[in-house]
Amino acid sequence: MDRFFAVLSYEWRRVSRAPGFLAVGGIFLLLSTLVFWSVFPSYGAGPRSVRPAVLWLERSWPMVLVLIPALTADTIAGERSAGTFEGLFRDGAAAVEIVLGKFCTLYIYSLFLWSFALILQPLALRAASLSLPFPLATGSEFLKIFRTIALGSAFYLSCGLFLSTIARSSTAAGAATFALLTIFLFGPRIVSKLLSADRWPILWDLLARLAIGPAGRPESVCGGAIAGLVGTATATALVLSAIFLRRR
Amino acid sequence: MGTILEVRGLCRSFGSHRTLRNLTFSINEGEVFGLVGPSGSGKTVTLRILSGSLEGDSGTVSIGGISLAARSRKAHELFGSVAENHPLPGWLTPFEYLRLRVRLKDVRDGRRELSRVLQTYGLLPYGKRYRIGQLSSGHRRLVALADADLAMPPLLLLDGLEPWQVRVALEGRPNSPAVLLTGRSAPELEAICQKFIFLDRGSATVCGEGGRAA
Numbered sequence: 001m002d003r004f005f006a007v008l009s010y011e012w013r014r015v016s017r018a019p020g021f022l023a024v025g026g027i028f029l030l031l032s033t034l035v036f037w038s039v040f041p042s043y044g045a046g047p048r049s050v051r052p053a054v055l056w057l058e059r060s061w062p063m064v065l066v067l068i069p070a071l072t073a074d075t076i077a078g079e080r081s082a083g084t085f086e087g088l089f090r091d092g093a094a095a096v097e098i099v100l101g102k103f104c105t106l107y108i109y110s111l112f113l114w115s116f117a118l119i120l121q122p123l124a125l126r127a128a129s130l131s132l133p134f135p136l137a138t139g140s141e142f143l144k145i146f147r148t149i150a151l152g153s154a155f156y157l158s159c160g161l162f163l164s165t166i167a168r169s170s171t172a173a174g175a176a177t178f179a180l181l182t183i184f185l186f187g188p189r190i191v192s193k194l195l196s197a198d199r200w201p202i203l204w205d206l207l208a209r210l211a212i213g214p215a216g217r218p219e220s221v222c223g224g225a226i227a228g229l230v231g232t233a234t235a236t237a238l239v240l241s242a243i244f245l246r247r248r
Numbered sequence: 249m250g251t252i253l254e255v256r257g258l259c260r261s262f263g264s265h266r267t268l269r270n271l272t273f274s275i276n277e278g279e280v281f282g283l284v285g286p287s288g289s290g291k292t293v294t295l296r297i298l299s300g301s302l303e304g305d306s307g308t309v310s311i312g313g314i315s316l317a318a319r320s321r322k323a324h325e326l327f328g329s330v331a332e333n334h335p336l337p338g339w340l341t342p343f344e345y346l347r348l349r350v351r352l353k354d355v356r357d358g359r360r361e362l363s364r365v366l367q368t369y370g371l372l373p374y375g376k377r378y379r380i381g382q383l384s385s386g387h388r389r390l391v392a393l394a395d396a397d398l399a400m401p402p403l404l405l406l407d408g409l410e411p412w413q414v415r416v417a418l419e420g421r422p423n424s425p426a427v428l429l430t431g432r433s434a435p436e437l438e439a440i441c442q443k444f445i446f447l448d449r450g451s452a453t454v455c456g457e458g459g460r461a462a
Contacts (some may be wrong), residue, residue, distance in 0.1 A: 013340060018339060083335030084336065087334060087350070087392075
């Protein structure tokens with residue numbers, strides 16, 4: 001257990017000190033604020049059926065296509081090609097401890113970025129002396145937003161980590177993660193449009209639910225079955241990462 | 249004195265190029281051993297195989313009587329190694345790096361061991377103030393050597409270190425470790441090495457002792 005925390009503290013220092021990670025975080029917060037400001041004017045005429053925070057998440061979510069590869073690509077593949085990975089972990093932590101330590105750090109950082117981005121919006125409104133006559137989202141909607149962020153980030157990060165484990169370079173890992181996430185984000189949406197909802201209702205519903213984010217609202221992942229599916233896929237990707245890390 | 253490292257019939261090829269051919273030697277406890285040869289003779293490959301980061305095609309390596317092929321943790325606890333181009337995470341300070349290695353290696357009495365290596369290798373003035381990336385290459389080598397020396401393993405595998413750096417390691421220890429040190433020529437190592445093995449295109453050609461080896 002102590003080795004897991006050692007990997008966690010090492011990874012946290014790497015994330016918090018590397019200029020690349022800080023730049024990614026800064027750009028993400030800036031873009032998410034811009035997205036919110038693009039959403040805000042449409043609420044001038046009065047409340048709409050979709051609350052601003054929900055619409056903000058829906059429009060911001062595709063940023064994971066850049067955020068996740070930027071966070072995960074260098075984590076194992078980059079350190080391996082630089083040689084620091086072998087030097088650090090050759091006679092120390094087990095593969096599971098390394099994978100979990102790295103995953104947890106990136107997960108915490110990712111959750112921090114999304115939460116901070118969400119908190120930033122009402123603060124920005126207040127700073128600009130603007131206000132909405134209704135809340136950004138209701139309590140249950142906030143819960144669903146956080147559930148989407150928590151589940152989606154865990155699944156995508158585990159995929160990125162797995163690809164970083166098997167890739168030979170961080171560039172290859174980043175490109176593969178980008179390609180995979182594009183398929184996850186837009187694939188079900190495209191396929192569900194090609195299929196008729198009347199003829200294939202179960203498949204259509206499943207595909208729409210799997211398209212976390214752009215395909216629909218956060219409620220698309222709130223179901224227990226989908227949460228279980230995403231959780232299982234995350235755990236599988238992490239176990240595979242540990243197995244491949246041990247073999248190489 | 250018992251044998252700490254035994255290498256028998258070690259071979260390694262890269263494609264059609266045979267880098268190591270039937271390499272056989274052994275090192276006793278507390279012995280300082282020089283592995284001498286020109287560039288491309290197979291010194292670094294030998295040390296990489298001995299430290300477990302590369303596998304040989306055939307032959308056996310045992311450290312303290314434990315076969316390296318078994319990949320046991322016990323065998324890895326018996327040696328520390330410094331690679332020719334030992335990469336270190338430049339964003340950590342030497343203190344942070346060595347503390348992390350103490351935790352990963354699960355070193356007994358870690359705090360005392362950490363302060364011992366920081367003091368022995370003269371890293372106290374730099375330990376917390378500078379990051380490894382800001383240090384000179386000489387000091388970075390000392391950080392790598394301090395890492396290898398953590399928990400005082402009975403064998404040190406050192407690739408391309410200066411004799412004075414090895415002397416620091418030997419003088420900082422109450423019990424003398426066995427050392428396998430690489431170099432391009434015997435004269436540069438003869439002040440510190442008790443035995444030599446000469447590598448020429450992967451084969452051990454001459455074996456001598458002290459100054460007579462040159």
